[in-house]
Amino acid sequence: MPLQFIKSQRGHDLLIHDGFIHKRERTIGEKVIWRCNESKNCTGRAHTMQDSVIKYKEHKHVQNRAKIEVKKTINKMKENAITTIMPTRSLLAETSSKLPSEVAGQMPNPKCLKRTIQRVRNISEAVPANPQTLNFEIPDQFRLTLDGDNFLLYDSGDSDIYEDRILLFSTERNLNLLKDSEHWFSDGTFSSCPNLFYQFYTIHSVFHSDIIPLVYVLLPDKKEITYIKLFQALKSLKPDLCPKSFMVDFEKAVMNAIKNEFPHTKIHGCFFHLSQAVWRQIQHHGLAKQYSDDVKFSLEVRKLAALAFVPVDKVIESFELLLESTYYIENEQMLSPLITYFEGTWIGILDRRGNRRPPLFSIEIWNCYDRLQESLPRTNNKIEGWHNGFSAMISHTRPIIWKFIESIKKEESLNKMIIEQIIAGHVPCKKKNIMIHLLD
Structure with a gap:
């Protein structure tokens, strides 16, 4: 029977044998002599060699299993x-x-x-001093996962270019999962990002009812060229990446970068952010109280965001029918600023010839009809929820970079277990469809 050990409070090996605990007394050649750990007066001893007890002397007290x-x-x-x-x-x-x-x-x-x-x-979690500039070295312990796999897969500082430095953390397995996934989701946050960087950006993918983070990135800014460098780094690590769809916030820089690096990928904006954008306009034009107090007004305004659930080729027609409805005609003056904003940003303003100009965000980007048909998420809320949970776990705004990396290492370990459970068939039950609250 193999020898059994536990650790002492100081991390030393303690031998377990016959219901007693022994600590190392001395070593003679290949033989180790262990004495009773309970009492200095006890004469109990165990002599071990390799993986066996070769001699044993009885203890003077009872066992305490x-x-x-x-x-x-x-x-x-x-x-x-x-x-x-x-x-x-x-x-x-x-x-x-x-x-x-x-x-x-x-x-x-x-x-x-x-x-x-x-x-x-x-x-x-004992860590080096927090660096004061982007020109810093990353020790090996922060380049590996808790399991010892490579984790820091891309560092633009490796080429001695520390300005606008990008750090990308993932694993070979995560990149393979990302490659096999048709639908990606991403989001960035600032509060949990180390102070030398501008934002903490993550890329997630769907696994049954779970949306799992697979790539963790520290970015220096929100510029289009920075997102392009990020996606180019991803493609250099896994050349055959080509998602079918990519859901992001309504941020032109990241959308343009996706178009540039993944030209065959369909870009989707988050419906929640569309709803929030409409709500901000309601507030901006002094209509928040009207929205809160007037049930009819709030219902009619919600219909603007609800156009996201109309088939793409019916959106403009439905928008025009909405403007021709009795309520919109009778309240044209009050609704005019909101309609002007929505038309210019999401529909396209009519030119002199009666043709619609391209809106800031094309209908295909914000429309959710096809995603509902495919039972795909229409929002990035789960990703934002993950970021909120991660920020709460760190419990510091703008943490030092070493504690940040330790935290994403732990997160990677947790998600690895979740993925293993899903692969093994432990799949959570699907949630029932619920009513959509447009401006919740």
């Missing part, structure tokens, strides 16, 4: 503290919920366990 289980439990708790992003309180609850009563009775009190978790995490 529950104490062994306590140490095993604390060892496992420390391991989980390092490898998961579970909050301290949740980790304590999960640890204690699985313990038999005889083991739970010998566990340290919760305050001690909490301090242990925090101490282990502080040690594991």
Whole structure:
């Protein structure tokens, strides 16, 4: 039977044998002598060589198998503290919920366990000084996943170009999953981005009912050329990337970059952001109170955003019918600024010949009809929700870069497990369709 070990509080090996705990006393050649860890007066000894106990001397006290289980439990708790992003309180609850009563009775009190978790995490997250410029070296420990796989797959600073530096984190497996995925989603955020960079940008893909982040990027700005460099870096890492669709916010720079690098990809804007854009115009033109107090007004205004659910070739016709409706004619003066905005941005203004000019965002980009037919998400809300959760997990705005990288390493580890579960067939039940709230 192989030798069994647990770790001491200082990380040293302790030998478990015959229900007793032993610590290393001395080594003689290939033989290791272990003495009782319970009492200095106990003469219990174990002599081991390679993977066997070759000599054993009885102990002077009774066994305490529950104490062994306590140490095993604390060892496992420390391991989980390092490898998961579970909050301290949740980790304590999960640890204690699985313990038999005889083991739970010998566990340290919760305050001690909490301090242990925090101490282990502080040690594991010990980091270099926070760099003050983009001209900094990234140690090997921040280039690898928790499993030791390559994680920093692209660094524009590797070519000694530190200005406008881009860092791209992913794994070979994630890129293969991205390649096999037809539908991509992306979003950027600023609060959880390290202070040397402008935004934290992620690319996600659908796996059954889950939308999983596969690529994590630190960008220096929101310029079109920066997004082009990002997508070019992705294609250099995985040349055959070619998504069928790509959902983004209504940001011209990223849309133009996608058109440039993925010319056959259909770009979709997030319906929630379309609705929010309409809502901002309602506020801008002093109609927020009217929207709140007047049920008829709010219903009629919602119909503008609802055009996203009309077939593409029927949108303009439906828009014109809406303008010809009794309510819009009778309230033309009040609605005029809102209609002018919506027509110029989303529909296209009529020229002198009666033809519509191209809008700021084409109908094909913001229309959701085909996505509903294919049961695809019409918003980026899940991606924004992921970013909110990630920001809460970091618990700091503009974190130092080393803690940021440690956090996305933990996130990658968690998502790897989720992907494994999905592949193994543990698929969450599909949610029922719910009513669409247009300006929720």
